[in-house]
Amino acid sequence: MTAAYDAVRKVCLDEGADAVGFVEITRKAIAHEVNDILRAFGRTKTLISIIKKANRDSVQSQSLPVVNDEFIKTFHELSKISRAVITRLNSLGIRGVAVPMGFPMDLDRWPGKIWDVSHKTIAIEAGVGSMGLNRLVIHPVYGNTIALGTILIDSPIDKYDNPIENRICINCKLCAFVCPAGAIDNDGGFNFLSCIVHNYHDLAGGFQDWIEGVVSSNGIAGYRGRYTDGENMNKWQSLTLGSMYRCSYCMAVCPAGQEGLKDYSHQKKDYFEKIVMPLKAKKENVYVIANTTGHLSASKNPDKTLRFVNNTIRPSSIESFKRGIIISFNRLAAKDTKLKLRFEFTGKEPDAFCVYISDAKIEILDNIDGATKVMADSETWIDLLNNRTSLISAIVRGKLKIKGNPLHLSKFKRCLA
Numbered sequence: 001m002t003a004a005y006d007a008v009r010k011v012c013l014d015e016g017a018d019a020v021g022f023v024e025i026t027r028k029a030i031a032h033e034v035n036d037i038l039r040a041f042g043r044t045k046t047l048i049s050i051i052k053k054a055n056r057d058s059v060q061s062q063s064l065p066v067v068n069d070e071f072i073k074t075f076h077e078l079s080k081i082s083r084a085v086i087t088r089l090n091s092l093g094i095r096g097v098a099v100p101m102g103f104p105m106d107l108d109r110w111p112g113k114i115w116d117v118s119h120k121t122i123a124i125e126a127g128v129g130s131m132g133l134n135r136l137v138i139h140p141v142y143g144n145t146i147a148l149g150t151i152l153i154d155s156p157i158d159k160y161d162n163p164i165e166n167r168i169c170i171n172c173k174l175c176a177f178v179c180p181a182g183a184i185d186n187d188g189g190f191n192f193l194s195c196i197v198h199n200y201h202d203l204a205g206g207f208q209d210w211i212e213g214v215v216s217s218n219g220i221a222g223y224r225g226r227y228t229d230g231e232n233m234n235k236w237q238s239l240t241l242g243s244m245y246r247c248s249y250c251m252a253v254c255p256a257g258q259e260g261l262k263d264y265s266h267q268k269k270d271y272f273e274k275i276v277m278p279l280k281a282k283k284e285n286v287y288v289i290a291n292t293t294g295h296l297s298a299s300k301n302p303d304k305t306l307r308f309v310n311n312t313i314r315p316s317s318i319e320s321f322k323r324g325i326i327i328s329f330n331r332l333a334a335k336d337t338k339l340k341l342r343f344e345f346t347g348k349e350p351d352a353f354c355v356y357i358s359d360a361k362i363e364i365l366d367n368i369d370g371a372t373k374v375m376a377d378s379e380t381w382i383d384l385l386n387n388r389t390s391l392i393s394a395i396v397r398g399k400l401k402i403k404g405n406p407l408h409l410s411k412f413k414r415c416l417a
């Protein structure tokens with residue numbers, strides 16, 4: 001049965017969605033997502049991108065409880081709307097599932113792709129909004145203060161949507177200016193690690209580091225020397241209520257979209273003073289990994305107190321190692337490094353790829369000339385990265401061979417956070 005675009009759209013809007021768009025499962029631009037989509041709902045024929053707008057004034061508040069309460073409620077509302085849409089569609093003979101807005105995610109896949117559907121990718125394909133410099137989807141009217149959801153249904157639709165042609169981001173770069181952890185580059189780069197270790201400090205981003213801090217502290221005095229009582233209480237709050245972000249400033253300051261531009265276009269100075277500067281100058285802890293761009297950026301702002309954390313995103317597979325190289329790449333440490341490495345893995349997870357580091361940038365390539373070759377058993381390599389074995393032991397056991405300069409491996413390690 002093919003469902004009618006207008007009818008399904010009306011169901012979504014009637015149930016409280018603020019915008020809706022449709023994407024077919026066969027669309028090329030989402031091909032890389034299809035396996036995970038079908039894992040979530042094997043009958044998927046159509047993806048419905050659905051959004052709920054948040055109250056912009058709450059997101060722009062300097063009070064984190066106000067901001068976080070707004071996030072929790074908006075996410076919750078969107079979940080409720082998605083469930084209600086499915087119930088209505090069920091009565092029309094259409095089956096479907098709603099993908100969670102954020103958590104719960106499949107943490108067995110950590111640190112791989114733990115989410116099933118990238119709502120941003122679907123929203124963009126569904127023409128609901130376009131990507132901003134801050135890596136958030138911006139709706140033409142409501143801006144980026146929106147929660148995104150996706151409903152997977154088993155029915156094709158008689159019409160599908162397409163991406164918006166014009167960019168909604170106005171390139172004001174306020175998001176890059178206000179980010180306390182330097183995660184947003186003026187040229188469109190995004191430093192995932194800087195964002196997650198600070199913003200998600202009381203969530204997934206800081207959890208393992210805290211556990212390891214607890215275990216390795218020397219008694220109660222050692223623990224108290226490491227963590228303040230306020231930090232302990234923030235952990236309690238986040239574990240109890242969920243979604244206790246430490247930031248969201250990149251979303252708060254974004255003026256793009258019709259509603260936001262009303263506040264911004266004719267009174268930029270006022271907007272800067274009332275919305276941007278209070279967040280930039282807010283006195284607070286910023287969590288950083290030492291000697292990374294996050295550290296450098298936070299240390300330039302006298303209103304921020306630096307708190308150092310470790311990178312606990314450790315690969316559990318060759319696939320997550322490959323992704324992790326990009327995520328953990330430390331531009332600061334790599335600024336004078338030029339390196340070509342070729343990895344060849346055998347055993348449980350065979351794979352081969354090259355890593356090229358130059359001009360503080362990293363690339364993963366299929367082939368490269370003149371690279372130092374690292375040939376390893378895949379499980380041994382993961383053990384090595386998790387300190388469960390040593391390089392010497394791996395070589396002696398014949399599980400790892402290096403062809404070329406062995407020092408290149410330690411040079412490579414120094415380029416990762």
Ligand code: B12
Nearest residue numbers: 101111112115118119134135136137147148190195245248
């Ligand atoms: C992973 C994730 C994050 C990560 C990475 C952010 C990112 N740019 O992708 C972190 C923890 C940093 C994060 C932070 C935030 N997030 Co978030 N996040 C997600 C999640 C689960 C998937 C995002 C995704 O699809 N990325 C893939 C592509 C499309 O994104 P990308 O920017 O092109 O590429 C980056 C990622 O792929 C990442 N990456 C690459 N490999 C890996 C591997 C692992 C293990 C991880 C975790 C990430 C990762 O690095 C890439 C380059 O930076 C979605 C929920 C969902 N299921 O979709 C919410 C989502 C994107 N987040 C959202 C929000 C609101 C936020 C925050 C504002 C939260 C907050 N209150 O502070 C911040 C904003 C930070 C920012 N400027 O992006 C909203 C966005 C709404 C909107 N208007 O677009 C979403 C859609 C949740 C929702 N249902 O509404 N988030």
